[in-house]
Amino acid sequence: SQQGEEDPQALSIQEGENATMNCSYKTSINNLQWYRQNSGRGLVHLILIRSNEREKHSGRLRVTLDTSKKSSSLLITASRAADTASYFCARYTGTASKLTFGTGTRLQVTL
Amino acid sequence: DAMVIQNPRYQVTQFGKPVTLSCSQTLNHNVMYWYQQKSSQAPKLLFHYYDKDFNNEADTPDNFQSRRPNTSFCFLDIRSPGLGDAAMYLCATSRERGISYEQYFGPGTRLTVT
Numbered sequence: 001s002q003q004g005e006e007d008p009q010a011l012s013i014q015e016g017e018n019a020t021m022n023c024s025y026k027t028s029i030n031n032l033q034w035y036r037q038n039s040g041r042g043l044v045h046l047i048l049i050r051s052n053e054r055e056k057h058s059g060r061l062r063v064t065l066d067t068s069k070k071s072s073s074l075l076i077t078a079s080r081a082a083d084t085a086s087y088f089c090a091r092y093t094g095t096a097s098k099l100t101f102g103t104g105t106r107l108q109v110t111l
Numbered sequence: 112d113a114m115v116i117q118n119p120r121y122q123v124t125q126f127g128k129p130v131t132l133s134c135s136q137t138l139n140h141n142v143m144y145w146y147q148q149k150s151s152q153a154p155k156l157l158f159h160y161y162d163k164d165f166n167n168e169a170d171t172p173d174n175f176q177s178r179r180p181n182t183s184f185c186f187l188d189i190r191s192p193g194l195g196d197a198a199m200y201l202c203a204t205s206r207e208r209g210i211s212y213e214q215y216f217g218p219g220t221r222l223t224v225t
Contacts, residue, residue, distance in 0.1 A: 030210045042115070042201055042216035043154070088153060092210040097142065097166065099214060101153035 023089030134202030
C-alpha cells in the first residue's frame with residue numbers, strides 16, 4: 001500500500017499544550033501536504049512542504065520534513081479547543097493527480 | 112463565499128436505488144475529484160476529471176459513475192448502492208493537475224444506505 005502511516009492514531013491534550021503528529025511514507029516525494037478535517041466535514045489544506053525544505057511555519061503550525069527518514073511531523077503550538085480535528089498528511093503518488101492520504105491523527109483538545 | 116459546494120449534505124437511499132450526489136465550484140478550477148471516506152479512514156480517490164477528460168481509478172467499482180457537464184458542476188452516480196457504499200463522499204478541486212497543487216474540498220455528503 002502507498003498509504004502513509006501517521007502516529008499517534010489519537011491524541012488528547014489540554015488547551016495551551018503543544019501537539020505533535022508524525023507521518024511516515026515509503027516512496028520518494030516532491031512535496032508533502034497536511035490537511036485538517038473537522039468532524040463530519042471536508043478537508044482543509046494547511047501547509048505544503050517541498051522535498052528540498054526541512055522546515056516550514058504557518059502561524060501556530062510548524063512542519064518538518066526528513067526525506068532521508070521518509071517522515072514528516074506537524075507541530076501545533078499553544079493548542080486551542082478549535083484545533084480539535086483529524087489531521088492527515090498527503091502526497092501525490094502514481095499519476096500526478098492521485099493524492100494519497102495517510103491514516104490520520106485524531107486530535108482532541110480539552111479545556 | 113463557499114467555493115466547493117456539495118448537495119445534499121445528507122442523503123439516505125435504499126439498497127439498490129440509484130442515487131446522485133452533486134458538486135459545484137466557484138473557483139473555475141480545471142480538475143474535480145471525488146473521494147470516498149469511510150468512518151475513521153483516510154479519503155480514497157474514486158476518479159477525477161481534468162477538464163472533460165475522465166480518469167477512473169483502477170479499483171473503483173463499476174457501480175460508481177461520474178459526469179461533468181461543465182466546468183462548474185460534477186456529479187457522482189451510484190447505480191445500485193449497497194450497504195458497503197455508506198460513507199462520506201467528498202468532492203475536491205484543484206486549479207491544475209500536478210504535484211504542486213493543493214486541493215480544495217467541499218463539506219461532503221454523508222450517504223446512508225438502508
